Structure formats: C-alpha cells, structure tokens
Amino acid sequence: MIIALSIRSFLLIERLDIEAAGGFTALTGETGAGKSIILDALGLALGAAGNRKFVRKDADQASILVEFCLPPDHEAWALLSERGVEASPFETLTLKRVIPADGPARAFVNDQPVNAGLLGELGESLVEIHGQHSASGLMKTARHGDLLDTYAGNETLLQACRESWKAYQAARSARERIETDLKEAEARHAWLAETLETLEALAPEAGEVEALVSERSILMQSEKIAAAAGEAVEAFDGSDVEAALARASRASERILSFEGLAESDGALARAARSAADALERALIEAGEARAALDALSVEAEHDPDRLEKADQRLHALKGAARKFGVEPDGLPALLDDVAAKIALSDAPQGAIDKARSEEKAAAARWRTAADRLSEARRTAAGRLESAIEDELKPLKLERTRVQVRFDPVGEDASGLNGREKVEFEVETNPGAGFGPLRQIASGGELARFSLALQCALAETTNVPVMVFDEADQGVGGAVAAAIGERLSRLAGNRQVFAITHSPQVAAAASGQWLVSKTGAAANGLGETLLKGLDQHERHEEIARMLSGATVTEEARAAATRLLEDV
Structure with a gap:
C-alpha cells in the first residue's frame, strides 16, 4: 500500500x-x-x-x-x-x-x-x-489470458503445459540436430572418414597442449637446471656435512654417558640432551637432503631427445588444428564429434526413428496438457462472463454483455501458454456485436x-x-x-x-x-x-456535495443518513 x-x-x-x-x-x-x-x-x-x-x-x-x-x-x-x-x-x-x-x-x-x-x-x-481514458492493465489483451487462468485456478495446469512444451521443443531440436548431422555426414562421408583416421592416429588428449608447452619450457632450461643441481651436490659433498654432524652427535652422546648426568634434571643435563636430540635430527635431515639431491640430479639431467619429441608433438597438434580450423585444445572434441557423425551415417535409421519417436511422444504429452488447460479455461470463462455481467447490472451497464473470446494459434506462437489466445470482449448494445474493450467510448x-x-476478478491480481x-x-x-x-x-x-x-x-x-x-x-x-x-468535516463535505454552495439542514440530514447506512 x-x-x-x-x-x-x-x-x-x-x-x-x-x-x-x-x-x-x-x-x-x-x-x-x-x-x-x-x-x-x-x-x-x-x-x-x-x-x-x-x-x-x-x-x-x-x-x-x-x-x-x-x-x-x-x-x-x-x-x-x-x-x-x-x-x-x-x-x-x-x-x-x-x-x-x-x-x-x-x-x-x-x-x-x-x-x-x-x-x-x-x-x-x-x-x-x-x-476516464484508461483502465490500466485491463486494456492490455496480453494480460487477459493470465487473468482468466488466475480466476480459474489454472496454475498447476499452466505449469504442466509449459513444462511439457519445453520437453517437446527439446525433443524436436534433438531430432532436427540428428537430421542435420546425418545430412552433413552423408554429404561429407569421405572427408569425415579421412579426418577420423587422421585424428585417431594423432590421438589428441584433453589438456595435452598446455602440458606440452609447460614441459617444453622446462626442457629448454634443463642444461642450466642440471648444472645447478650438480653444483648443489658438489657443495654438499665438499663440505662433508654428514661426517661433521656424526662426530658432533657422538661427542654429545659421550657427555650424557658421564656418571649421574643422564639421570639429572639440571641445566647442564637438559642442555646436553637438547644438543644430542638436535644433532640426531640434523643428521637424519642431512641424509634425506643428500638423497633428495641425488634424485634431483637424475631428474635434472639434460635430455635433448625429450625436448625434440615435445617440439614434434606440439608441431603435430598445431598443424592438425590449423588443418581442421579449430584450436589445438579443441581437437579431442572434434574427434568425438566426427566419430559420432560417422557412427550416425553408418546406422542412420535407428537414430532417426528413435529421435522421431521421442519427439512424437513429447508432442502428444504437450497436446494433452494444452487440451486440459483449454477445457479448464472454457469452463471458467462461462463463470467469469456471468460474474462480470452480475457486477455490471447495478452500475447502469445492464445492456452490456461480456464474452471471453478464444482464438486458436499455431504451436510455435504460444505453445508455452496453450493452444489459444484469450481476449475479453464486450457488446455495449444488444445486436451490435462483440468487440474489444476499447470500444467502450464513454469515460x-x-x-x-x-x-x-x-470486482469479478478481485482475487486474480496482487x-x-x-x-x-x-x-x-x-x-x-x-x-x-x-x-x-x-x-x-x-x-x-x-x-x-x-x-x-x-x-x-x-x-x-x-x-x-x-x-x-x-x-x-x-x-x-x-x-x-x-x-x-475528520468525521464532522466529512459530514459537512458530503452535505455540500448534496446541496451545492449553500449547505442546508436538509442536506446535513441526508448526509447523516448516507454515513449511517455505510
């Protein structure tokens, strides 16, 4: 409000x-x-x-x-x-x-x-x-169907019609797509077969190009990587880290072997145990570091053959992509598409029959839903016409008649909303014929x-x-x-x-x-x-409306009666 x-x-x-x-x-x-x-x-x-x-x-x-x-x-x-x-x-x-x-x-x-x-x-x-010159949304014929459906309580039927229509359209699109693919496959069978053979031999994989580009970038620097790995091994071995840590660890262990120290909780004993534990951990880490450096040396070995193979594979994938007019990453999808079209052309009738059967079944379901909606609309239309005419009579429009008109439309025009267009029409004088609401000329x-x-459609709008x-x-x-x-x-x-x-x-x-x-x-x-x-002022204003410029006692009395009758 x-x-x-x-x-x-x-x-x-x-x-x-x-x-x-x-x-x-x-x-x-x-x-x-x-x-x-x-x-x-x-x-x-x-x-x-x-x-x-x-x-x-x-x-x-x-x-x-x-x-x-x-x-x-x-x-x-x-x-x-x-x-x-x-x-x-x-x-x-x-x-x-x-x-x-x-x-x-x-x-x-x-x-x-x-x-x-x-x-x-x-x-x-x-x-x-x-x-005087408009009646808001009621003059918009596009809204009349919605008003009738709400009046009739057709929400469930309308939803079923819309859902079955969408399923019908999806089935029809699938059938059209299969027919188009089959025509293409039949017309380009030789090209498709040659393409399939080429792509199957190439065997492109999803994400392969990105992986090859990354691998190639690394391989191009493999000499520098191998040299750095060798330098790390040489530095580690040259410093004799493990031997030094072993000697230090044995010395700390001897300290703990002195009589009374192992059982002590004094500062010296705690420091000795802490040093021994740390050296033991460092000795283990040093061994693991040496093993990691060995593994790094193996992996970092410069391999010119691997670089050449990566270059050749990238060249082959990019060449095929240029030939078939796709991005290199699109080759796997192209392979799947071509294979599907070849399979379709090799066994066309079964696929088409299946698609047509599914479309026919979906169409039948939609027509059943649409017919139920149409029946409910026509049943409600009679009630609505009577309800509107009952409201018109006390409003000095008793000669005006109303009808709900249904015009059939093609499936593609309004399949979502059923098989007909709905419009409210009026006949302002008996025998004049029904026409659109806008023919009511008087404001x-x-x-x-x-x-x-x-009033008749009071529950149809929010x-x-x-x-x-x-x-x-x-x-x-x-x-x-x-x-x-x-x-x-x-x-x-x-x-x-x-x-x-x-x-x-x-x-x-x-x-x-x-x-x-x-x-x-x-x-x-x-x-x-x-x-x-306020109430007194309302009384005076209604009395003025009854009598004009000079408010009479008779007008005030009439105003009192009007207000009391409400």
Missing part, C-alpha cells in the same frame, strides 16, 4: 505531503480544484512520460515521491533484484521522479538512479489506475466497466493499490451507491482511492480527503491543497 506521497512544485501544487491509510479513501472537492493533478503526479512517479510543463511557474524543478509498504513476496522485490537495485523486502520502497525546468527528467528507486522504464515496470505491479462507462471487472477517477461520472442515486459499495468491497484486501463527485461514493469510503484551490498568488497562480477530514 501507499503510505506517503510528497509532491513539490507540480503544476498547481507548491508543496503537498500526504500520509495515506489502508482501505478506501475518497478524494472530493470542487471541479478544477486539482484532484486530477494529484493523480497525474502519482502517474509520473510510476513511470509516465515527463514534461517540463509540469514544473510550477518560477520553480527550478518538480518532484514527486511515493513510498510503499509491500509484503516480502511481492513481485517488485524480485524485479529490483534482477535489475541490480538494492532494496530490502523488510523495508519500505520509494519511487521518485524529478522534472527539471531545464534538463532531462530523472528517476530514483530508494535514492538510487534508475531509468523511467523501470519505474513503469514497477508501477504496473504496484498501482492500477482506472480513469464514465469505461471506469465503471473497469470497476465491475475488478496489485496492492487501485485508483478510480470519477467512476461515478454521469450517474447518481442507486448506481452511485452501488459504485461506492463495490469500491468498499475491493478495499477489503487492498488500498483503494477514488476521485469522486458523488456523495454516495464518498460516504462509502473509510476515509476522505478534501482537495481545494486557493486564489491567485503574486505569481498569478493558485495553489492546490489537500486536507484529511
């Missing part, structure tokens, strides 16, 4: 800060006070096109900030994560739009700069605006139709905020009361705002804001103001 809206220097609004509550809030006020300006500002924060004309006269820039409190599982958080925007689902979400008087517009999410397109994507999941009718659809702009246009009395009742019902599990001139609609709200306009200031502009009304 929206918890705060801040507007600065936007058209007639100089400064406006709104703290919103849940439920249904009505926005009322005289015509021209600026109710629709507030709606325009909200739309701008949700990604609508910016324009310098929005900036209030003599201001440097206009800015709009809207703050949301959303559940952790709302889709907006996943979208922000995908786009690399830092946002915690356990904090509020703020969208901000800045329109300079001179310069490009800027957009922000949680104070991080983003493009307006992202605001628009977020806006579609956060707020639906139903007004008031469009807003009321959107309201009826939303959009937390809905805004209705003058859904009561051109109606009054019982119809206006029916509109108010439906807006209040929608607010049971989301936040609803309605711009209204109807006292019946305003009385149905759980809260009410009064939009007013001051006279012209020194700069020639008026200013739009907004005030939350």
